[in-house]
Amino acid sequence: MSGKAPAWRHRHLLDVDALSSADLERVLELAVEMRDGDPAAHADLLRGQSIGLAFYEPSTRTRVSFQMAAMALGATVVDLGVAGSSVGKGESLIDTLRTMVRTGLRTIVLRHAMSGAPYLAAREVDAQLLNAGDGQHAHPTQALADALTLRDALGTLRDRKIAIVGDIGHSRVARSNLHALTKLGASVWLAGPPAFVRGFDAWPGICVAPLDEALRDADAVMTLRIQLEREAGGGIPSLHEYAARWGLTSERMLLAAPDAPILHPGPTNEGVEISAELASSPRSLIGRQVENGVPLRMAVLSLIGGAA
Amino acid sequence: MVRFGRLTDVPASFRLTGARLIDPCAGTDAVADLAVVDGVLVAAADAPRGLPTREVAGLVVAPGLCDLHTHLREPGGEAAETLESGSRAAAHGGFTTVCAMPNTKPALDDPARIAALLAGSADAAARVRVIGAATLRRDGERLVEMGALAAAGVVGFSDDGAALPTARLVRAALTYLAPLGLPLIEHCEDPSLAAGAVMRAGPIATRLGLSGWPASAELTIVERDIALADETGGWVHLTHLSTIGSLEAVRRAKSRGLRVTCDVTPHHLALTDAWVAGDRRFSWEDPDPDQPFGHALAASAAYDGRCRVNPPLPSRADALGLLAGLADGTIDAIATDHAPHPPQRKLVEFGAAAPGMIGLETALSLGLAAVDAGAFSMGRLVTALSFAPARLIGESRSLAPGGPADLVVFDPSASWTVSADALASRSCNTPLLGRSLPGRVRLTIVDGRVTFDDLASAY
Numbered sequence: 001m002s003g004k005a006p007a008w009r010h011r012h013l014l015d016v017d018a019l020s021s022a023d024l025e026r027v028l029e030l031a032v033e034m035r036d037g038d039p040a041a042h043a044d045l046l047r048g049q050s051i052g053l054a055f056y057e058p059s060t061r062t063r064v065s066f067q068m069a070a071m072a073l074g075a076t077v078v079d080l081g082v083a084g085s086s087v088g089k090g091e092s093l094i095d096t097l098r099t100m101v102r103t104g105l106r107t108i109v110l111r112h113a114m115s116g117a118p119y120l121a122a123r124e125v126d127a128q129l130l131n132a133g134d135g136q137h138a139h140p141t142q143a144l145a146d147a148l149t150l151r152d153a154l155g156t157l158r159d160r161k162i163a164i165v166g167d168i169g170h171s172r173v174a175r176s177n178l179h180a181l182t183k184l185g186a187s188v189w190l191a192g193p194p195a196f197v198r199g200f201d202a203w204p205g206i207c208v209a210p211l212d213e214a215l216r217d218a219d220a221v222m223t224l225r226i227q228l229e230r231e232a233g234g235g236i237p238s239l240h241e242y243a244a245r246w247g248l249t250s251e252r253m254l255l256a257a258p259d260a261p262i263l264h265p266g267p268t269n270e271g272v273e274i275s276a277e278l279a280s281s282p283r284s285l286i287g288r289q290v291e292n293g294v295p296l297r298m299a300v301l302s303l304i305g306g307a308a
Numbered sequence: 309m310v311r312f313g314r315l316t317d318v319p320a321s322f323r324l325t326g327a328r329l330i331d332p333c334a335g336t337d338a339v340a341d342l343a344v345v346d347g348v349l350v351a352a353a354d355a356p357r358g359l360p361t362r363e364v365a366g367l368v369v370a371p372g373l374c375d376l377h378t379h380l381r382e383p384g385g386e387a388a389e390t391l392e393s394g395s396r397a398a399a400h401g402g403f404t405t406v407c408a409m410p411n412t413k414p415a416l417d418d419p420a421r422i423a424a425l426l427a428g429s430a431d432a433a434a435r436v437r438v439i440g441a442a443t444l445r446r447d448g449e450r451l452v453e454m455g456a457l458a459a460a461g462v463v464g465f466s467d468d469g470a471a472l473p474t475a476r477l478v479r480a481a482l483t484y485l486a487p488l489g490l491p492l493i494e495h496c497e498d499p500s501l502a503a504g505a506v507m508r509a510g511p512i513a514t515r516l517g518l519s520g521w522p523a524s525a526e527l528t529i530v531e532r533d534i535a536l537a538d539e540t541g542g543w544v545h546l547t548h549l550s551t552i553g554s555l556e557a558v559r560r561a562k563s564r565g566l567r568v569t570c571d572v573t574p575h576h577l578a579l580t581d582a583w584v585a586g587d588r589r590f591s592w593e594d595p596d597p598d599q600p601f602g603h604a605l606a607a608s609a610a611y612d613g614r615c616r617v618n619p620p621l622p623s624r625a626d627a628l629g630l631l632a633g634l635a636d637g638t639i640d641a642i643a644t645d646h647a648p649h650p651p652q653r654k655l656v657e658f659g660a661a662a663p664g665m666i667g668l669e670t671a672l673s674l675g676l677a678a679v680d681a682g683a684f685s686m687g688r689l690v691t692a693l694s695f696a697p698a699r700l701i702g703e704s705r706s707l708a709p710g711g712p713a714d715l716v717v718f719d720p721s722a723s724w725t726v727s728a729d730a731l732a733s734r735s736c737n738t739p740l741l742g743r744s745l746p747g748r749v750r751l752t753i754v755d756g757r758v759t760f761d762d763l764a765s766a767y
Contacts, residue, residue: 018604092656114657115517116611123607124655135659137517175517199514204601 008303012122012129015138016179024183027299028148030308035295039072042298045307046075052105054080054097055132056112061266061290062132062142066109069297073307078105093117097125107305110134115172128304136170142265142289143176145296147184149288150220153261158185163214163256165246166224166273167196167235173265174224178206189214192246195235211246215255222263223248223273239272248274250281261285311761312396312732316431319347319756320713323355326365327717330687331707332695333371337687342369344713347756351709362763366721367750368686371694371705372404372714375668376493376571377468377547377643380406380436382425384413388648389734391425394668395432396732397646399760401668402693402716402749405703406434406646410441411469417441417452419460426461433759437701439464439493442481448473451481458488463701464545466493469618471529473499478533482542491545491569491700494533496554497619501525506659508550508581508620515600516585516611518658521620523551530554534561534568543567545700548645550576550619552629559638569700571643572630574667574674575617577683580624583739584658586610591627592681613654613661614739617647634692635684641697642689644671648735665738669731673745676720680746686720717751717763724748 005026010018019027034042051070055063063079070077080100091099097108107128110118115135122129133139147157154160162181168174168190181188182205189207190197191214201208215221226242227234236242248262262278264286270276278284302308323343330337343355375398381389389397398406408425410416416425422438429436440462444450446469454465465481471494472478481492502525507513509520530546534557537544549555549570561568578590585600586609596602605611615621622630633639647664654661675689694716698705705714725744728736752760 012607014607015605092652094655112657114659116658119605119607119611120613120655120657135517136519169514172517175515199509199511199520202511202514202601 008306008308010304012118013140013300013304014118014122014129014131016140016143016176016183019183021183024147024180027144027296027303028151030299030303031148031292031296034298035292042073042302044074045302046070046073046305049075049107049305050078050105051075051301052078052080052100052108054082054100054108054110056082057133058083059111059133061293062111065293066132066297068294069301072294072298073302075301093121094124097121097127101125101127130300130304133172135172137172138176139172140176141293141297141300142173143180144300145289145293146177146222146263146265147180148292148296149263149285152288153285154219157181160186160219161189161217162186163189163191163218163221164224165191165211165214165221165248167226168192168200168224169196169198170227171224177222178203182206189218191215193236193242211252212255215252218256218260220261220263221248221253221256224265225267226269226273243272247272248278250275250278253278259283263289265289309764312399312433313758313761314431314433315435315754315757315759317757320753320758321345321359323352323359323361324364324369324717325361326363327367327369329707330368330370330690332687332691333704333706334708342707344753344756347713349707349709349711349713354709364717364763367717367719369707369715369717370690371698371707372716372752372754373402373672373693374405374698374701374703374705375403375644375646376407376641376697376700378406378408378646378668379411379648379664380408381648382412382428387650391429391432391436393732393734394646394648395429395434395436397666397668398434399752400732400749401670402672402718402752403434403668404714404716404752404754404759405437405698406668407437407439407463407701409468410439410466411446415441415446417444417446419456422457422460422462435754437463439466441465442467442472442492443477448477451477451484454484454488458490462490464491464493466495466547468493468495468547470499471495471497475532475536479536479540482536482540482544486540486542489543491543493545493547494529496526496529496533496546496549498525498528501528505620506616507584508623510581510623512581512585512600518584523553523626526551526619527553527557530557534566537561537568538564538566541567543569546570547643548573548576548619549639550622550630551626555629555633555638562638569640571641571697572634572639573645574642574671575665576619576622577627577630577634577678578674579621579739580627581621582624583615583621584611586612590677590681591624592631592678592683595624611658612739613656613658614665614737616658616661616663617665618663631678631683635688639692641700642671642675642692643697644668648733649737650735654737666731666733666735669733670726670738670740670745672718672749673747676747677745712755713753714755715753716749718747718749720747722748
């Protein structure tokens with residue numbers, strides 16, 4: 001494996017912002033090895049380790065993906081069963097996690113509805129924290145899986161134009177992608193209703209633009225899920241109007257580079273942010289994003305676990 | 309050895325020599341001796357021989373500090389603070405008067421409850437004045453019996469924690485209060501704009517994925533209340549202002565002669581929204597050129613619930629505007645909004661943290677740090693912490709012979725480290741914990757009684 005690589009120096013994975021571009025390359029290379037290499041080569045990398053899943057928010061794909069990744073490395077997975085626990089009721093996040101650490105868990109995968117929760121946990125709990133999505137802030141493993149998917153499709157991200165369309169402001173996936181894509185050398189363009197892209201023009205290396213400009217000659221386009229509750233004074237008059245003005249269609253995609261791939265972190269609202277036709281077209285990488293999620297998380301878990 | 313006293317102690321007699329006396333009432337700032345005999349200020353030349361004498365060269369003597377906005381948490385919040393601990397925190401911070409806010413459980417909305425609080429504070433370590441709720445149960449429906457509360461001794465009315473919900477209610481309150489000469493104290497926040505927000509809107513909130521509180525949430529209420537003060541002739545006091553736009557509105561109102569006053573907290577002067585991202589620079593320091601995007605958020609300091617406060621910590625530009633507003637007199641007073649909370653309300657997700665931080669014991673130090681940075685003069689700081697707020701609630705502050713000794717002695721060149729042990733408050737919810745700050749209070753005297761004494765250990 002990556003025997004000659006220096007020791008991984010990050011105790012936690014809270015967001016992509018803490019990773020250097022060399023770190024990113026290493027994660028992606030390792031994910032490719034995990035995906036394309038002999039499964040037996042890494043089947044025992046985390047043998048004897050226990051990984052706790054603390055998903056305070058419902059999640060299917062991220063939770064299952066972490067479970068599959070941990071099991072493929074030989075680790076034991078413990079679901080802490082905290083789903084549905086809500087802030088203000090019962091035990092605090094810190095008390096719950098501290099209790100888990102007393103049982104011997106040293107690695108915790110945390111999904112939480114509030115931005116910054118993993119930072120609190122990392123400072124107050126003696127465990128390694130992997131952020132599996134916190135509020136509207138970050139979703140680093142999803143962004144890394146997206147980077148892997150884009151690299152598979154484009155070869156490299158350096159100097160490639162990537163357009164992200166939709167509700168950037170409420171999206172943890174988008175934020176982590178902004179870190180990952182810019183660190184990998186891509187030029188990132190954002191488009192969406194004003195309330196959804198406000199403030200991002202201050203982000204270095206990011207260009208906020210009208211949809212047509214963002215899509216023009218884009219090498220890849222990522223669109224984001226529109227939450228239904230955004231209609232009620234939350235940034236758009238209606239989903240119908242959103243679809244008409246910002247929904248991705250084959251016609252709009254004519255502006256982008258020929259056959260530019262399309263990504264979406266899922267689950268999709270077909271007919272809103274993306275047409276059903278596009279979502280199921282050959283240029284859609286939505287399925288590949290999910291498939292890459294497992295080897296990517298294997299790479300992250302083995303690096304964090306000191307096994308790679 | 310630090311010693312706390314009470315309002316019921318025997319009045320003190322002593323002489324201080326070589327101190328820098330700053331007296332905003334007289335407009336003087338000079339090195340002089342000062343004598344206190346049985347709690348009364350006496351011209352040093354007239355003081356009897358044999359008074360205990362302390363040489364205090366380098367120390368500042370100023371009128372006792374007065375806090376217009378203190379959450380003492382009694383009744384109902386004794387896990388966070390009590391009259392005893394809160395008044396000791398006041399004494400430790402150099403405050404001789406604190407105005408207890410009415411958002412207690414139950415709220416301070418009736419004369420008997422106010423009388424009980426005043427009676428309970430008779431032997432505290434600071435003079436406690438009371439601000440009554442503006443509406444019954446603070447529910448924004450019906451005004452309290454303002455005349456009865458005024459008779460019980462309140463110095464103003466506020467539903468702090470929220471603005472009065474309707475312009476109609478503000479108009480009614482200001483109209484009724486005008487002849488009573490007491491202010492309506494408004495927490496300026498439009499709930500429809502602030503709903504769900506946990507920090508100031510801006511690039512840092514965008515970076516952190518936290519819902520942002522727009523400056524308009526404050527300004528819309530400020531402008532509404534100024535219009536109603538104009539129309540009714542009533543007095544509105546806008547508390548803990550946090551934006552340049554609000555200050556401009558106040559400036560215009562004052563230039564038109566309206567009865568509009570305002571205060572700002574030490575933390576809105578000194579701290580900025582970058583603190584939520586883990587930065588720990590004061591507003592007047594050179595900002596991190598890379599914030600908030602240039603480097604990784606630090607797990608050690610980002611999303612610290614102790615930085616959650618309402619109104620939220622300002623942008624750096626607004627904090628600098630507030631410093632300028634204090635320097636030019638647009639802002640009448642510094643008020644702490646001392647808001648103690650137990651650890652379990654703060655050691656939680658940032659958005660779940662109870663808003664507020666303690667401030668009584670760090671207000672003077674943050675002000676002195678701003679003075680050191682050249683933001684305003686020492687005289688202006690002393691005025692904004694003592695004489696000016698005291699005058700707003702009808703208290704005098706003077707270092708002239710003949711009056712009661714109500715003063716603070718502090719060492720502007722000494723420093724101290726904020727720690728749970730060093731704080732007299734029952735709570736320690738401040739992001740300044742662990743930080744070394746300039747300025748140590750050496751002596752606090754309320755109406756002739758020593759409430760805090762750290763002079764012995766200084767010399």
